[in-house]
Amino acid sequence: MEPLIHLRRVSRSFGSLEVLREISLGLFRGETLALVGESGCGKSVTTKLMAALTEPSRGEVLWSGQPVAEMPRETMRLARLRLGYLFQGAALFDSLSVFENVAFGLVENGGHIKSEIEDVVHDHLRHVGLPAAAALKRPSELSGGMRKRVGLARALAVSPEIMIYDEPTTGLDPIMSDVINELIIKTANDRQMTSVVVTHDMNTVRRVATRVIMLSPVSRLGPGESQVLFAGPTQEIFEVDDPVIRDFVTGNAERRLEELAA
Amino acid sequence: MVSTLSWPIRAVGAAIIDGSTAAGDITLFARQVIGSAFGRWPRSHVLWPCCYEIGYRSMPVIMVTGVFIGMVLAVQSFDQLRAMRLENRIGSVINISLVKELGPVLAATMLAGRVGSSMAAEIGTMRVTEQIDALKALGADPVRYLVTPRFLGCFLLIPILTVIADALGMLGGWFLSTQVLGVSSYAYWMYSDSYVTAYDIASGLIKRVFFGGALASVACHRGFYCGGGAEGVGKAATEAFVYSFIVIMGIDFVLGVLLMNVQGLFSTVQATLV
Numbered sequence: 001m002e003p004l005i006h007l008r009r010v011s012r013s014f015g016s017l018e019v020l021r022e023i024s025l026g027l028f029r030g031e032t033l034a035l036v037g038e039s040g041c042g043k044s045v046t047t048k049l050m051a052a053l054t055e056p057s058r059g060e061v062l063w064s065g066q067p068v069a070e071m072p073r074e075t076m077r078l079a080r081l082r083l084g085y086l087f088q089g090a091a092l093f094d095s096l097s098v099f100e101n102v103a104f105g106l107v108e109n110g111g112h113i114k115s116e117i118e119d120v121v122h123d124h125l126r127h128v129g130l131p132a133a134a135a136l137k138r139p140s141e142l143s144g145g146m147r148k149r150v151g152l153a154r155a156l157a158v159s160p161e162i163m164i165y166d167e168p169t170t171g172l173d174p175i176m177s178d179v180i181n182e183l184i185i186k187t188a189n190d191r192q193m194t195s196v197v198v199t200h201d202m203n204t205v206r207r208v209a210t211r212v213i214m215l216s217p218v219s220r221l222g223p224g225e226s227q228v229l230f231a232g233p234t235q236e237i238f239e240v241d242d243p244v245i246r247d248f249v250t251g252n253a254e255r256r257l258e259e260l261a262a
Numbered sequence: 263m264v265s266t267l268s269w270p271i272r273a274v275g276a277a278i279i280d281g282s283t284a285a286g287d288i289t290l291f292a293r294q295v296i297g298s299a300f301g302r303w304p305r306s307h308v309l310w311p312c313c314y315e316i317g318y319r320s321m322p323v324i325m326v327t328g329v330f331i332g333m334v335l336a337v338q339s340f341d342q343l344r345a346m347r348l349e350n351r352i353g354s355v356i357n358i359s360l361v362k363e364l365g366p367v368l369a370a371t372m373l374a375g376r377v378g379s380s381m382a383a384e385i386g387t388m389r390v391t392e393q394i395d396a397l398k399a400l401g402a403d404p405v406r407y408l409v410t411p412r413f414l415g416c417f418l419l420i421p422i423l424t425v426i427a428d429a430l431g432m433l434g435g436w437f438l439s440t441q442v443l444g445v446s447s448y449a450y451w452m453y454s455d456s457y458v459t460a461y462d463i464a465s466g467l468i469k470r471v472f473f474g475g476a477l478a479s480v481a482c483h484r485g486f487y488c489g490g491g492a493e494g495v496g497k498a499a500t501e502a503f504v505y506s507f508i509v510i511m512g513i514d515f516v517l518g519v520l521l522m523n524v525q526g527l528f529s530t531v532q533a534t535l536v
């Protein structure tokens with residue numbers, strides 16, 4: 001089966017800092033892929049490469065087999081609408097109201113009359129559990145959980161096939177984290193959505209993911225070592241014997257503290 | 263020893279390379295923005311707030327700047343003109359300086375501080391909070407959505423603002439010259455009229471249009487490619503002002519030389535025809 005998104009031997013550096021080294025991975029239709037790994041291992045950069053929000057230093061990104069780098073600008077702009085992206089801090093437009101934020105993709109890409117846009121916005125606000133009155137608020141008036149839900153409504157409003165969640169539960173209390181996890185599951189089920197979830201939260205991984213990829217920071221790699229520490233079904237990552245993976249999954253910091261002390 | 267000696271050479275080389283790279287980057291960015299400005303016109307709900315911010319909100323500062331430029335020119339030139347018994351001609355000195363040189367440059371510099379830094383900080387904040395990525399993800403072109411309206415606002419309104427600054431500078435110069443320094447009002451305007459030519463006004467206007475476009479391109483570029491965090495945004499705002507100032511001075515010099523040669527050419531042709 002051809003992956004919807006394929007990263008082929010992709011590397012990405014920022015100046016002299018190498019964040020990704022020769023990563024190859026595919027995202028397949030219908031799955032929910034969790035990208036995990038310690039801070040700085042390049043999870044968010046990987047999703048930005050997947051969404052063509054940044055370009056690889058080396059290697060190739062393919063959407064349904066087509067190299068993104070070879071796509072004409074307008075084709076890429078339209079193809080990008082197949083992807084929804086929930087940013088880490090929600091990235092709501094400060095100068096616009098919640099309604100305008102959710103409607104943004106529809107207004108910007110045209111083809112919808114005003115009443116249609118209103119219906120879509122209210123449907124999506126309802127889908128993420130926000131009251132209609134929230135539509136009039138400004139992003140600065142919202143809590144962290146509400147911002148994430150508005151970000152999700154905005155991403156879903158353009159009816160994407162693939163949804164990318166960048167640390168959807170970071171900074172939220174356990175109850176709100178669970179609300180977001182439920183929304184990810186509901187969205188994936190209701191819309192047969194393919195999803196990528198970047199997270200540190202193993203509870204989120206256990207609840208929402210069907211497959212997991214764990215990355216290692218490039219700085220920890222030995223010669224010839226792959227940056228992908230684990231790739232497999234969700235259940236397997238919780239049963240692996242590898243001490244590095246086990247420590248990450250269980251949140252055991254002993255070995256790291258010893259390393260730091262040494 | 264060799265490395266000690268080569269250090270200044272390397273430092274100068276690195277500065278030249280960095281400067282050339284930045285100039286090239288800004289030029290390519292400006293080309294993209296100009297291309298976009300001549301393509302689809304930005305939506306009115308995006309364009310008008312930019313025009314309001316750049317034009318209307320800059321009026322008080324530009325008016326105060328204009329008045330003071332005129333008055334300072336009057337104070338500075340009066341003594342020297344009086345020494346030559348030419349104080350009645352102060353109007354021509356003030357108004358030529360205002361229309362051709364000081365008016366456009368000082369007003370554009372003031373606007374680089376007020377408008378340029380604010381644009382760089384605003385776009386920079388959007389960069390670090392991933393709002394620019396969000397625009398792309400939602401199918402919008404960030405250059406067309408964020409930069410083009412600001413470019414058009416500066417390109418169209420900065421010339422108008424600097425003309426207002428000039429007008430107030432003339433009045434400021436007139437007020438100080440006639441009410442404080444005792445120059446006759448008739449002489450002030452008569453000599454202004456006889457020395458300031460249409461070509462001076464036109465060359466001043468040409469400069470203003472370039473200043474507006476350059477200011478917007480530089481400021482938006484610094485914001486668009488700003489580094490991470492609050493530090494990156496602060497740096498972008500400072501760089502927007504510093505780079506704009508350098509670019510304004512550079513354009514002023516190049517256009518000054520160019521327009522002077524064009525004027526010389528016109529005079530030669532006119533003399534030949536006569």
